[in-house]
Amino acid sequence: DAKTTQPPSMDCAEGRAANLPCNHSTISGNEYVYWYRQIHSQGPQYIIHGLKNNETNEMASLIITEDRKSSTLILPHATLRDTAVYYCIVNPNYGQNFVFGPGTRLSVLP
Amino acid sequence: GAGVSQSPRYKVAKRGQDVALRCDPISGHVSLFWYQQALGQGPEFLTYFQNEAQLDKSGLPSDRFFAERPEGSVSTLKIQRTQQEDSAVYLCASSSQEQETQYFGPGTRLLVL
Numbered sequence: 001d002a003k004t005t006q007p008p009s010m011d012c013a014e015g016r017a018a019n020l021p022c023n024h025s026t027i028s029g030n031e032y033v034y035w036y037r038q039i040h041s042q043g044p045q046y047i048i049h050g051l052k053n054n055e056t057n058e059m060a061s062l063i064i065t066e067d068r069k070s071s072t073l074i075l076p077h078a079t080l081r082d083t084a085v086y087y088c089i090v091n092p093n094y095g096q097n098f099v100f101g102p103g104t105r106l107s108v109l110p
Numbered sequence: 111g112a113g114v115s116q117s118p119r120y121k122v123a124k125r126g127q128d129v130a131l132r133c134d135p136i137s138g139h140v141s142l143f144w145y146q147q148a149l150g151q152g153p154e155f156l157t158y159f160q161n162e163a164q165l166d167k168s169g170l171p172s173d174r175f176f177a178e179r180p181e182g183s184v185s186t187l188k189i190q191r192t193q194q195e196d197s198a199v200y201l202c203a204s205s206s207q208e209q210e211t212q213y214f215g216p217g218t219r220l221l222v223l
Binding site: 002034036041042043044045046049087091097098099100101102103 | 114143145151152153154155158166169201203210211212213215216217
C-alpha cells in the first residue's frame with residue numbers, strides 16, 4: 001500500500017498557484033518525498049524530490065513540514081498544460097520500486 | 111538527451127497469444143523497473159533489474175509473465191497466453207546508480223481481446 005494520502009481531485013484557475021498537498025505521516029528518516037505527474041496517455045514525468053529541506057526547480061517548489069509528515073507541491077503559475085494526475089511517493093533513495101497511490105487529478109481551468 | 115523508449119506503443123492481442131514488450135532505458139542507467147497500470151489506477155510494480163540481474167520479481171502477477179535484460183541494457187517483458195485481465199499500460203523506468211530518480215518511458219498499451 002502507498003504510504004501517502006492525497007485528495008482525489010483539485011481545480012485551479014489558469015495563472016494562479018496550484019498547491020497540492022500530500023500526507024505521509026509514517027515516513028521514515030531515510031525516505032525521500034518524490035512528486036511525479038502523468039498527463040493523459042503519457043508515462044509519469046518526474047517533477048521534484050526532497051528529503052527535509054524545501055526544494056525548487058524550474059517546474060515547481062516542494063515544501064516539506066519540519067516533522068516531515070506532510071508536504072506541498074507548488075506550481076507557481078499553473079497553465080492548461082499542467083492538467084494531469086499528480087503522484088506523491090515516499091521512497092528510500094536506493095533503487096527501490098515506487099509505490100504509487102491514486103494521486104490527485106489536477107484540472108487547470110481557463 | 112534520449113529518454114526511455116518503449117515499443118510497440120500499442121499492441122492488440124487475441125486471448126491466448128504471446129506478446130513481447132521492449133524497453134530501451136537511458137544509456138548507462140543501471141536500474142530498470144517494469145510497472146503495470148490499469149485504467150484509472152496508479153502504476154504497480156512488476157519487476158526490477160540491476161544491470162542484468164533480476165533482483166526483484168515479486169510484483170509479477172503470474173508465471174505467464176517473464177522479464178529479461180540479458181546484456182544489462184535493453185529489457186523485454188514477455189506475457190505468455192495473454193488473458194483479458196492483462197490489458198493495461200506497461201511502463202518501463204530507469205535510473206542511474208548515482209541518482210535514484212526514475213525516468214519513465216511512454217508505456218505500451220496492451221489490449222487483449
